[in-house]
Amino acid sequence: MNKNFIAFALFLILINYSLSAQTRARTEINIPDIMDYKTLKCDFHMHTVFSDGLVWPSIRPEEAWRQGLDAIALTDHIEYTPHKDDININFNRPYEIAKPAGDKLDIIVIKGSEITRGMPPGHCNAIFLTDASKLIQDDWRDAFKEAKKQDAFIFWNHPGWKSQQPDGISKWYEEHTWLLKNNMLNGIEVVNERDYYPEVFQWCLDKNLTILCNTDVHDPVQMFWEIHDHDFRPVTLVFAKEKTEASIKEALFAGRTAAYATNSLFGKEQFVRQIFNNSVSINKTDLVINGKRSVNIMFKNDSDIDYKLVSKNKFEELSFNDEITLYANKTVILSLRGTSNEKSDIQKFELLFEVQNIKINSEENLMVSFPLNITFVPVEKM
Secondary structure (H helix, E strand, O other): OOHHHHHHHHHHHHHHHHHHHOOOOOOOOOOOOEOOEEEEEEEOOEOOOOOOOOOOOOHHHHHHHHOOOOEEEEEEEOOOOOOOOOOOOOOOHHHHHHHHHHHHHOOEEEEEEEEEOOOOOOEEEEEOOOOHHHHOOOOHHHHHHHHHHOOOEEEEOOOOOOOOOOOOOOOOOHHHHHHHHOOOOOEEEEEEOOEEOHHHHHHHHHHOOEEEEEOOEOOOHHHHOOHHHOOOOOEEEEEEOOOOHHHHHHHHHHOOEEEEEOOEEEEOHHHHHHHHHHHEEEOOOEEEEEOOOEEEEEEEEOOOOOEEEEEOOOOOOEEOOOEEEEOOOOEEEEEEEEOOOOOOEEEEEEEEEEEEEEEOOOOOEEEEEEEEEEEEEOOOOO
């Protein structure tokens, strides 16, 4: 028997033993539902030993459950199978192995594959497949045609990957125009692993392509992301009608997604604004300020995202910090101070902030405002 295979098999046994020996506990990702949709946390790009990954398929749902996800897609390479001398390659088997494990944990497992070609068109995932083996085609166009025939959702992976784009800048080719015109390109990864592609974010908005954000994980997740140190895997937020595979598919084709990675959101303004609004509340909007004294307002953040706010307006009548971070799952105080002991008035104010870690396009961050009604009471001089 091949010694490498024996060593590899022992490695898998140790990984399985390690997982089974630990306490099985799930850490939820606290990001609110929006607009009558459920906010599902998903990863649609990952690998197993059936291509170039180092994990048995049933491990992926376990990782996903522990780390707060709702759905995953296993997307092993079609054209790249370095373990083929050790494992009988069957492109449908990863799903068949992982699906029962996912069912036990209420993790939706989606059948997928990675069409692995040179640039252009590069690497693309097809998910919601019925038979992954039929993607084995000599001509890359035929592989995409087969994916479309199976009513797959197809998206372009890591368009700025330096192995195919040495300068790290994503480029749009004629081949991608052909795919788009023929409805064989439905989305693009704006974030892959730790890489964010701002130009791709803008493509998605301009070309009406769905925003994706995935790990592309090959190792066990905890060997790449320092989970214990709040180093969290990227996820695609899917705004679905229900927690079902069919609802996820409908939402992806409708473009109801956002990217969540490195404590940042990237998405259409209509979605990310609702996430912020449903996360953050203020304890009061009617205030009384006596002279130059201060009064506190409290921002409560019911999400796992630290929102980093920078003030974009100034007022002669008020003094307050220009920057404030609304820490995840905490209440943060902002002190407002009057600038005059003589002022006697009732005024309306609109505190305008830029949320530096919510991108609504490649250039702009989300702007948010908080209306206040302030009564100024004069204070007599001593």
